[in-house]
Amino acid sequence: MLAASEPNPAALARSMPLPRPSPGAASRVQLGRAELVLEHSHGSYSLLWSDGREARRYLLGLSKSGQLSIELRAPKLPVRIVPRELLTIVPNARMRGFMTIPLVPTVVWRDGRNQPQTLIELHQPSLQGHWDESSGHSIQTSASWMVRFPFQTGEPQIVVPLRLYNATSEPACPGHLELTIRDEDLVEIRGSIVVRPRRMRWSDSDMKECTK
Amino acid sequence: MSVRTWWPLLLGCALFTACEARTVEVQGLDELTAEIRSQRLLNRQRAKAGVGSNGGTVEVRAAQIQLAMAPLRDVLTQLATSQSELSGRQATLTQEMRRWTQLLVQSMQSERSDEASKLSERLAELEKSIAEQDQRHRKVEELIGSALDNTADKLELFLNRVGATTDSATSEAVSPKGGGQPTPATGPTGNGEANSAGLPKAPTGTGAPPAVKKAAGGQAPEASAPPTTGQPDGSAGNMASQRSSLAWLWGLAVMSLVSGFVLLFSKKRGQPLAIAPEMQFAPEQPSSGDGPRTPRTITEARPASSYQGVGDHETDELVTGDVLLGDLASGELPHDAQAEGQEADGIDKPEIEELWAAAALLGEAIGRLKQTGEPIPPELGGQQPLPEIPDSDRQQAEVIPRNSLGNAQIDEVDAVRTLGLPGPDRSPVDGKQSDGALTSDNHTDDTVIDLGHPGDIDAHAPSLVNTPEEPVTVITIPPASAHTAARHTSSAPITCHLHLSGDEHAEGRVRNILGQDPRVLVSPAPQVRTGMGELEVSYALLPGLTAGERSLLEQQLRDTVT
Structure with missing residues (x-):
């Protein structure tokens, strides 16, 4: 089974059903480079996740009523994006572009009453957890600044349109961009998962997100 | 033709002939070079194919290996040399370490011996001071005993004299009324013969208190008169009247005893305290009235709240820690009945033990204050005063029977209550009520969650x-x-x-x-x-x-x- 619709195999969907196989059979879901295989054998289900380099195995006990699905969720913690290029904005200048943030594939169980219950979170290696005393927990990732809408690769990621503005009288050179993205912010458009454009302003030697 | 004409021709011929011969040689050399090259190529191909001849290839390989191994040999030689040097240095360092260890052990032993000698000297000094204090105690006891004996003798002598004069007056008053048969004397006056025989002969009027002298009036010279051998016969009403007339004399006697004790105790309190220089927790305020006192003398020497210097003096004692913290807990100065009772309970305890117990409690209180980070009261060198004790706690502290607990325990509890410290029932280990005082108050931001993790x-x-x-x-x-x-x-x-x-x-x-x-x-x-x-x-x-x-x-x- 493919992760996206047939015409565009690289297209992403926020939720993909993971069919429960019959005993002795298996069902597959392709998620970018990774693949998930659900097998049913001897009264239990085993879920195998592999990205070609690493493989993880999970065992599931499922009831008769309900279904599994793979949902692409935003990181729960604030994301600190470290640009792979040096960004420099002169005073009173603006900058527009796109950055991508990896999504977290999550195995969700929905029972007969359609109540979602999170079973497994498949953390991405590109999302690195951090903690410091001043800001608490956060997720750090690196991304390239793209001037055009990024090409669809099939990897589970969020496309974040960004508008940076330097309101100070000194050139701005941000070391990171901190964003908070919720699941409600995710929008599925033409096979990509995007969020609304985020405006960020440079002040006090920090790039802060503008809030209405 | 001249020579100049033939010279270029000859030169040209010579050059022509020479060029011809060298061309042949060059061709031969080229052939040789080509052969060598082909041979080399052939050798290389054979070497690559592994079909090469054994002798030459092996020599070449051996030479190449030797050539390649030459720098490695040098490196190995250097490594061996450095290794030997390192081993030598290590051996030297080991020897030095051993020497240092021996020196350290010797120095520690010498320090310990010095410390032991100092401790033994200190112990000898303490024993000496204790012995001196014991001697003082014995002297004081002897003085008190002798003073009591003297006072009792004088009092009895005085009473005998007074009784003799009363008997003579009574006999004078009764004799005209009825008969003259004397009856044996009963009552406090006793028999005259027995008194004269059993009591030592004391100087008259020298040791008696002024009150006694005043009460005796001018009849002291008559006391030297021989006692009467009997009393005239009388009725029961006369006996009652005699006893009622002697009641004020008994009161005077008791007052004289009490005043004598007060005087003796005031002398004794003036003596310096032998253990006072040993106190280290409050050396800057030596108390002046810390003489060796027995609980009996304390109880009898402080009968009223108007005792000399109770307020300031006892406050100094409290500040310097000379008084047990249990006395602090009562919230009252020791001149009242409760303090007397507490001091009277410590009859069997020497004062040294009390002082050391007070010092230990004080040290413990300071330690707890440091642990809890609470402000230190001025009694312990801090700024914030001691919290006032609510009446309920005070009553509860008074209710605690001293016999059921040791004095040290009661003192500890009192000190804990007074200083506002977590006591044994409030210890965080017990996890009782005062856990909140320690954890919730001071660490309100902490949330402890047990996740039940096995690791x-x-x-x-x-x-x-x-x-x-x-x-x-x-x-x-x-x-x-x-x-x-x-x-x-x-x-x-x-x-x-x-x-x-x-x-x-x-x-x-x-x-x-x-x-x-x-x-x-x-x-x-x-x-x-x-x-x-x-x-x-x-x-x-x-x-x-x-x-x-x-x-x-x-x-x-x-x-x-x-």
Whole structure:
């Protein structure tokens, strides 16, 4: 089974059903480079996740009523994006572009009453957890600044349109961009998962997100 | 033709002939070179194909190997040389270490011997002071005993004289009324013969108190008169009247005894305290009235609240710690009945023990103050005064029977209540009511959650309620700004500590796993320490991980090590 619709195999969907196989059979879901295989054998289900380099195995006990699905969720913690290029904005200048943030594939169980219950979170290696005393927990990732809408690769990621503005009288050179993205912010458009454009302003030697 | 004409021709012929011969040689050399090249190529091809002849190839290979190994040989030689030097240095260092160890042991032994000698001297001084104090006590007791005997003798002599005069007056009054047969004397006056025989002959009027002299009036010279051998016969009403007439004399006697004791005790309190220089917790305020006092003399010497210097003097004692902290707890100065009772309870205890107990309690109170971080009262060198004791606590402290507990225990409880410290019933180990006072009040930002994790997971800040025997998973919320807390709703990271058995190779594998696992936080960075064949692994995890995932990661690390 493919992760996206047939015409565009690289297209992403926020939720993909993971069919429960019959005993002795298996069902597959392709998620970018990774693949998930659900097998049913001897009264239990085993879920195998592999990205070609690493493989993880999970065992599931499922009831008769309900279904599994793979949902692409935003990181729960604030994301600190470290640009792979040096960004420099002169005073009173603006900058527009796109950055991508990896999504977290999550195995969700929905029972007969359609109540979602999170079973497994498949953390991405590109999302690195951090903690410091001043800001608490956060997720750090690196991304390239793209001037055009990024090409669809099939990897589970969020496309974040960004508008940076330097309101100070000194050139701005941000070391990171901190964003908070919720699941409600995710929008599925033409096979990509995007969020609304985020405006960020440079002040006090920090790039802060503008809030209405 | 001249020579000049033939010379160029000859030169040209010579050059022509020469060029012809060298061309042939060059051609031969080219052929030889080509052959050598072809041979080399053939050799190379054979060498590549492995079909080359053994002799030449082996020589070439041996030469190449020798050539390649030449620098390695030099390096090995240098390594061997440096190794030998290092071994020599190590041997030298080992010898030096042994010498230093011996010197250290010798110095420690000498220091210990010095300390032992000092301690023995100190002990001898203490014993000497105790012996001197004991001698003083005995002297005081002898003085008190002799004073009591003298006073009793004089009083009895005085009473005998007074009784004799009364008897003579009574006999004079009764004799005209009825008969003259004397009856044996009864009552306090006793028999005259017995008194004259049993009592020592004391100087008249020299040792009697002024009140007694005043009461005796001008009849003292008559006291030397021989006592009467009997009393005239009288009725019961006369006897009652005699006893009622003697009541005021008994009151005077009691007053004289009390005044004598007061005088003796005032003399005794003036003596210096032998143990006072040994006190080290409050040496700057030596008390002037710390003479050796027995509980009996204290009880009898402080009958009223108007005793000399009770307020200031006892306050000084309280400040300097000369009085037990149990007296502090009562909230009243020791001149009242309660203080008397408390001091009277310590009849069998020497004062030295009381002082040392007070010092120990004071030290303990200071230690608890340092631990709890509460303000130190001025009695202990701080600024904030002692909290006032509520009446309920005071009554409760008074209700505690001293016989059921030891004095030290009661003093400790009183001191704890007075100083506002967590007592034995409030200790955090017990986990009783005062846990909130220690944890909730001082660490209101901390939230302790037991996740029931099987591994040894703890938080950054140690919790007071944790016991070292029970590995508990604790999440501690660090103090952060309201904005940060509202934005992240995050607590301190879950930090896992593992002790694994492994070497440096296992350390590399563990680091690799911790570095690649997305569930492990990059910051704070995982720490892996190697020592004594063990790996001490510490890493932080993402919040929200289930216990199964944490256990899985731990087991993965264990499997990696094994």
